Amino acid sequence: MNSAQVRQTFLDYVRKRGHTIVPSSSLVPPQDPTLLFVNAGMVPFKDVFLGRERRSYTRAASVQKCLRVSGKHNDLEEVGPSPQHHTFFEMLGNFSFGDYFKADAIAFAWEFLTKEVGLPPDKLHPTVFEEDDESAQLWSKVKGVPASQVVRLGEEHNFWAMGDTGPCGPNSEIIFDRTGKCLRDPSRKDDCPLT
Incomplete structure (x- = not known):
């Protein structure tokens, strides 16, 4: 599958599940003086998450162009040494504005x-914030993932924050383990070819 096929497959999938497809915003956020560049898929929806804006839909999805060169989500220092970090990328994202929560988000991602x-x-290993028992149980029970495949990681890896203040919370990621050797020892993260 090439990148265009991945994008289209994702958009077709979320559209069938009731998400409104929102085009990528500009890399330079026109209404947000706090950011130099859009650095995450949620940025165009920031005011919705902060309660300042309402949309005509409760489910959205996008393929957002992102650039990370400074700030909390600075990947610039990781480009080169890390096989999975780049300054420019497209972030596939599906978002719920009060419509669904963890159980459905986990089910959508896994499916x-x-x-x-x-x-x-x-080969798929969901990661959860170390204190997020609910997500760990959902991964193990709702989708039938063995508990041994669910990896609990600390704040650095699985607690998302927009900045020092504002929206934040535990998150999940899904790691594809190409070697079968790395995930049980998160301290080896930089030595392991995980993508």
């Missing part, structure tokens, strides 16, 4: 990766 993209479930 997309295993059914739509066809990744082997035994």
Whole structure:
């Protein structure tokens, strides 16, 4: 699958699940003087998350162009030494504005990766914030992922924050383990070819 096919497969998948497809915003956020560049898929929805704006839809999805060169989400120092960091990338994202929460988000992510993209479930390792028992249980019970495949990580890896203040919270990521050797020892993260 090439990048255009990944984008289209994702957009088709979320559209079928009731998400409104929102085009990528400009890399320079026109209404946000706090950011030099859009650095995450949620940036165009920042005012919705802060309660300042309402949209005509409760489910949105986008393929957002992002640039990270400074600030909290600065990937510039990681480009080169890390095989998975780049300054410019497109972030696929599906968002809920009070419509669904963790259980559905987890189900959507798992179904997309295993059914739509066809990744082997035994190579996928969901990560959760170390104190987020609810997400760990949802990954293990709702989607049938063995508890041994769910990796608990600390704040550095699985607690998202927009900045020093504002929206924040635990998150999940799904790591595709190409070697089968790295995920049980998160301290080896930089030595392991995880993508």
